[in-house]
Amino acid sequence: MIELIAADGTRFSAYRADPAEPPKGAVVVVQDVFGITPEIQSITDAFAAKGYVAIAPSLFDRVKQGVSLDPDESGEADVTAIIEQISKTQAISDIQATVNAVKSAGKVAVVGYCWGGDLAYAAANRVSGIACVVGYDGSGTVTDFREKRKVPTLLHFGESDPRIPLEQITQFRAYRPDVSAFTYPGAAQGLGCDEHGSYQGDTTQTARNRTLHWISQYVEGQPPILLKNAGTYAQAKTEKKKKKTSGGDDLGPPME
Structure with missing residues (x-):
């Protein structure tokens, strides 16, 4: 665990995992x-294993430090x-302080x-310096549809989540076509987590693969695609422009 400081001076801890190789970017969990x-630590480790600096801030530290409860009703x-x-x-x-702490690794994704x-979805429009957002099981997200997203946003929902x-x-999809929202038949709360009683291996893996692809697309980015003969075409345009300039035109003197 490391210590971070928020803008208001609050100190809080965060679980950080670093990749074995130079990082492709960063993921805030x-x-x-x-x-x-x-389980959150395991998820963070898994992102690090994929080549990202991964970090999970302990947001409960503002009230009580070291909170780690079993995923059951009493907890x-x-x-x-x-x-x-x-x-x-x-x-x-x-979350902003956490993003600032890892942005030197490259572009930053937020996954909640x-x-x-819900916080990850809100971060898309309130946190600076992030490339994309992924949210799982955000019950408040579906009623927060008024603002267009400022960064690419991917959401996962279980169709059996009560x-x-x-x-x-x-209805959310109708209001926010700029958001990629997937639903999973039979999946309930805890779709992205392995330790919940509603865990479904295949469904969780499908959502995880989509998440990794999303992060890869917007954090790592894709190299520019050089179209066939693009260089020849560009050169021809340049030469044509130069030829026209050197030969002048017959349009007379410039108009004032």
Whole structure:
């Protein structure tokens, strides 16, 4: 764990994992309601294994440090009081500080889960210096459809998640065609996490592959494509322009 400082002077910890090779960029992992759990650490490690500097800020540190709960109903009840004491502005400030801490590695993606999924979606329009955003299971996201996204945004939803009716997702898609939103039949809450009781291996892997492709596309980017004969065409245009300039024209003196 490392220590970071938000713009308001608040100190908080973050779990950081670095790739073995020079980084392709960075990924900020925004926690779910259970804190910086072994699962969030495992997700962060997995992004590092793909070649990114990966970091998960402990957003609960503003209220209580070292929160890591089991993903069950009793654990979720324990964090309700914590979340109520953390404003979205404060959480976004901590995410901004985290992005600033890793931006030297290259372009930065933000990936959030559950509560973090909503925060990641908000970060797309409030955090500077990010290339793309991915959100999982954001129950508040589907009602936050008024603002056009400032960066490419990918969302994942389980069609059997009781907190997010499929009708709301359909309506969200209609309002926000600029967002890529996928739904997964039979999947419930915890779509992107391996330790939840609703975990579905194939579905989770499909969503993970889409996430990795999204990050690869916008963080690493693609090299320019040189079209066949593009150089010859450009040269011909240049030569034609020079020839016309050297020979003058018969349009008479320039008009004032």
